[in-house]
Amino acid sequence: MSYIPKSFQEAVKAFSQLPSIGQKSAQRMVMHLLKLPEEKTINFAQALLKVKQSIRLCESCYAYSDDSVCQICSNPKRDETLVCVVENPTDIFAIEESAQYQGVYHVLHGRLSPLEGIGPEQIKMDQLFKRVEKGLIQEVILAMNPDVEGDATALYVANKLSKQYAVKSSRIAMGVPMGSSLEYTDQITLGRAIAERRQYK
Numbered sequence: 001m002s003y004i005p006k007s008f009q010e011a012v013k014a015f016s017q018l019p020s021i022g023q024k025s026a027q028r029m030v031m032h033l034l035k036l037p038e039e040k041t042i043n044f045a046q047a048l049l050k051v052k053q054s055i056r057l058c059e060s061c062y063a064y065s066d067d068s069v070c071q072i073c074s075n076p077k078r079d080e081t082l083v084c085v086v087e088n089p090t091d092i093f094a095i096e097e098s099a100q101y102q103g104v105y106h107v108l109h110g111r112l113s114p115l116e117g118i119g120p121e122q123i124k125m126d127q128l129f130k131r132v133e134k135g136l137i138q139e140v141i142l143a144m145n146p147d148v149e150g151d152a153t154a155l156y157v158a159n160k161l162s163k164q165y166a167v168k169s170s171r172i173a174m175g176v177p178m179g180s181s182l183e184y185t186d187q188i189t190l191g192r193a194i195a196e197r198r199q200y201k
Helices: 006-016 023-035 038-054 089-098 125-133 148-164 187-195
Strands: 079-086 103-107 139-142 168-171
Touching: 006 023, 079 089, 079 125, 089 103, 089 187, 103 125, 125 148, 139 148, 148 168
Parallel strands: 079 103, 079 139, 139 168
Antiparallel strands: none
């Protein structure tokens, strides 16, 4: 495809690496950027570079943050005795939009998947139990995605909490469809799932 400028091909290739973006979609994105005024294109590129350079993991919950401790963990109005465990930082965005939760979070950055070689050591599992060991946490809400790996991860955490710590655990209610992702669940359903969570026995 010598008729296509090399710089255009490289930009398309870069966009194609994004999730759910195919070749045609990537081409449309590049074409759109080319039609923008240079100032807006520069602002777009600078915003991407800034988020890559500035975003870090919160030292407490491992969510995305601009500072060493995120705004939720540093908010004195949040209930530190209640911790909602999620798989990914974007799950926090979805739960916060439901406006039904006032505790804090812990992000695992994945879930247990033995077939893929992902065990407790590959995610932020030990960090969760170290937080529990400090004695402040009274309840852990397990908000993994409702699929096989999510259920297995939630059960693993619940079993360890019940056997080794005097902390109750609960699972979000199954108003969230099986096999779906929290990130794409509507706010009302997700809020109800948090409010109607069930305890592990």
